[in-house]
Amino acid sequence: MSGAALPAAPALPRMDRTQLIVWAMALLPIVVLCVFYFYPLMRVLTISVTEPEFGLGNYRDIFTSSAVRRVVQTTLWICVVSSVVSLFFGYLLAYAIVHAAPSWQSWMLLAVLLSFWVSVLIRTFSWIALLQTRGLVNETLQVIGLIDEPIRFIRNPFGVILGMVHYMIPYAVLPLMANMRTIDTRYVPAARGLGASPFGAFWRVFLPLSLPGLISASILVFIFSIGFYITPALLGGGRSTMVAEYIALQVNETLAWGQGTALASSMLILVFAMLVVLGRIVKFRTMFGAA
Template sequence: MSSTVSARAPQQSSTTPGAGQTPAPGRRRPRILDGWGLLIVPLVVFLLVVFVAPLVTILSRSFTDPTTGLDNYRDFFSSPVYLDVLGNTFRISGLVTLVTLLLGFPYAYLMTLAPPFWRGVMLVAVLIPFWTSLLVRTFAWVLMLGDTGVVNQGLMSLGLIDEPLQLIRNQTGVLIGMVQVMLPYAVLPMFATMRQIDRRLVQAAEGLGARPISAFWRVYAPLTVPGVAASCLLVFISSIGFYVTPALLGGPKDMMIGELIVQQLSAVLRWGFASALAVILLVVTGVLLVLVSRIVNIGKFMGGER
């Protein structure tokens, strides 16, 4: 009898785990919405409500309003006026990107050379525009760049001009206003990249006989390409959707697609055509991102893969 009990005991312990033992990993079913996984539910719901649902609505309305079909897209591509607005949008966005790069690159470089106190002052000067409303800043430019504004009155008092310059209601005013808004977005990514570059590399190049300018452009400048690419991409994509600044500082010839969308919604009430404009802008922007990704690693300079 004792031998029978001893033979059954190991069999019982092998089928039921004892104290301190855990079941086999393969027998446990994974639960996605368990524990910390529940924290992503509000985020997913928020994205579905405020992003996916409006995007689906716009996409469907572009094909169904006022009639089902491709009439809205056909109207856009068959009209030279609308195509000019699209080309004008990308042209102004490209100019804004170029000007912000030319102004922001030396500013970011000087921030890396400045002592800590002055670096903080320069950083605060870059962040100040974020503390003021975009609409307030744009109206301030209207007052400053007008015929009786501070800029024209100052130039005339210095004897540099005899009559006021036309600085608003044209492309000049649009560029000034948009560059002022987008300059922080160009400076900060470049500064974040430049401050990580080891300046001893430039000193080593100079020690090997290279001139300071040559060492800068051949050693230092190539290392800033990720920050420059991030700045250009961020500024260009953000500039495409501008509405307030071109509407207040530009003229009829400087209309961008954002202003055209608002015009179609508020004045003409062509909801389907405005939705088609938004879809076209989204598709063109996506195509540009794909083309840029063929040249540079977007995920790397946007903080993704290394």
């Protein structure tokens, strides 16, 4: 509250009332969030240490059960691969958009935004229609005689990674672009003028300047990928079950709430840990456009 701009002394009691109103405005939504959002999150944490019995048994099981370990391993490697691929392509695309001629820029941006907003279910449906054993791609390849047997594109880790990369590229592009737009466009030509090669100028000038954007995009993309549910469930075909789908199975099929919530809590803690790291690198205010 910037006290300097407030009216002079006689208004003091009114200032207190204003303060009160402002606090009420900021806090009312928080109270609502506490009742309908944070309380449910708390319930997840408490269930994980109380069902079936009080203690950390569910967390111990995460490390001892071979089924859980396999799911966690699958999730981690699929997330790492799809995040790295999404970031690499996302960086490339963001770089191209930021440096493209203005008339092209808006078309490219339009495409990225479209892809960003299209329903995850519809994109998954499209991939199934294209890539299933009797889908467009396999039929075409067979007609032109490149293959005899249909290739298994989906219902395996490849399908999951493909679907995740397709979903996450726009999520990588948008924060990267926001960061690249703040980089002074004269630096790279200056480096070139001082004798750097085109790639040298990029590697030693542009890339380091875009590092904050790259780090925040990495963390965002990785956080999203950890929680993926729809894409792995539909494109994985039960062969590469990831944590979110496994949690749903635990809760819906075997009613193992303790195990499910312990995994969910671990996911939550991991996500918050990454956010804390992120918070040290970029200010949340600037990241979410409130600066």
